[in-house]
């Protein structure tokens with residue numbers, strides 16, 4: 001069978017889709033959450049087509065229609081903003097003044113309700129973005145773990161804290177206070193997990209928020225709206241739907257957004273930031289573009305370098321900000337590396353997201369296969385070739401991985417973030433070449449260094465760790481474990497995420513201080529007694 005026919009065969013008729021992996025019915029979202037109410041929507045809607053294609057009677061493949069969601073206008077977005085502003089009430093609202101203990105109780109209620117929706121949300125992740133069912137389940141469970149770790153971290157921080165003497169008789173309670181209204185937007189590749197790595201810490205620190213789900217990955221949030229509504233006071237979480245370009249610039253222009261929490265493209269983030277009339281007052285927590293390099297030195301364990309490169313470059317079809325997006329391999333071992341890499345690609349299982357053990361699946365962005373083809377064609381026109389058999393073959397929403405070699409600075413693949421299943425490989429002579437690449441790069445997220453020579457690795461750590469935010473030794477680039485700081489330099493990020501860092505990112509250190517003289521000693525105890533539990537349970541220091 002021709003390879004393209006093999007690829008086509010993975011798209012099976014609708015009637016053959018295993019029932020346990022199908023969603024019960026099309027999802028038509030006709031409501032959104034604003035100011036604690038599920039508001040009805042009868043305006044225009046956006047149609048959602050799955051990357052999973054099915055053949056019609058003639059054998060033509062078409063993306064399966066799975067549902068619709070509201071396309072709100074600026075009017076609804078402004079109403080949602082008003083609700084968030086009102087709930088925050090300049091820091092005097094019920095939520096920002098609630099004790100941490102009570103906020104945690106709300107979050108625990110939310111986790112309970114979220115877990116009830118696990119099966120549906122996991123299936124929707126799979127259908128909306130084409131992630132394998134196993135990885136979709138991992139995404140859900142990682143999110144629950146992240147929330148629970150956040151709760152544990154808060155309790156820990158709270159336990160460690162106390163009133164303490166600073167200096168010269170001044171006693172202070174150091175707090176982490178909320179900042180205000182957060183506009184929160186996550187990416188399509190981790191529509192639940194990465195969105196929640198900003199949304200959850202933003203909420204728990206006492207901020208109120210506007211939440212816009214990613215374009216690919218909207219419907220999966222629908223089953224969680226009720227959980228938000230029932231777990232948090234009104235106006236704490238408000239949702240907005242529709243075309244980001246139509247509604248988010250206006251929100252920023254109001255100057256009422258205090259924190260922009262955005263995971264996506266650097267261009268969109270910069271455009272949004274510039275809209276804010278007082279940009280210096282805007283806090284931004286951003287995770288953006290990246291072009292992470294793997295460097296395979298001549299002292300590398302090639303087998304290990306290959307298996308980690310495969311994981312790094314092709315997990316979820318290379319659609320991760322932390323993916324390895326370019327590989328520098330020393331000329332002395334380039335042939336061997338490419339041979340083994342090609343064999344490893346050929347061993348990957350491709351298919352529909354519900355197939356067990358599948359690692360290559362259809363791509364959610366409709367224009368992506370065409371874009372990837374232009375990248376490959378451009379590289380070929382500048383002297384590269386596709387090394388692996390069938391590399392770059394495209395049928396409907398599926399693109400078979402391509403190893404492209406030798407890549408040079410004239411090619412799109414040299415600088416552009418392909419965010420897809422292409423592995424561009426550059427042969428190098430001197431280690432100065434990948435170092436210079438990183439110096440010149442507008443990005444600075446991660447690198448992976450492969451070598452068995454400890455001295456060589458040691459000599460490379462400082463040059464790279466001062467250019468990116470994480471150096472991985474003999475292992476792929478990645479975000480986890482989630483307790484580790486996650487950030488980037490240059491255009492790759494702003495602010496730092498991790499279970500604890502995110503709590504810092506969405507709060508401000510503030511003090512309640514007093515001089516410990518005779519009058520104040522007595523007063524302080526009285527104040528503590530008069531104040532509700534808030535005073536004591538927000539006294540964490542970190």
Ligand SMILES: O=C[C@H](O)COP(=O)(O)O
Pocket residue numbers: 189190194319320321322477478479480
């Ligand atoms: O897409 C960007 C994510 O932060 C990647 O996370 P990950 O490394 O855990 O897959």
